[in-house]
């Protein structure tokens with residue numbers, strides 16, 4: 001796991017290696033969640049799984065939001 005900055009918007013991001021072996025940029029903020037099928041959030045867990053979840057501040061597990069979902073310049077990443 002490596003912290004860097006988005007080249008498009010300057011946000012702090014973390015690169016996580018997903019279970020398929022690809023590196024994926026996510027926002028560095030931890031989101032505490034409860035796993036839920038068809039939940040509002042798509043999160044990437046620290047070990048690289050993509051899951052559906054609901055936000056839950058009282059939870060003890062966390063994941064990260066894909067930076068593709070939050071970057072104002074996401075279009076530029078898709079090349």
Ligand SMILES: [Zn+2]
Nearest residue numbers: 006008009071
């Ligand atoms: Zn960005």
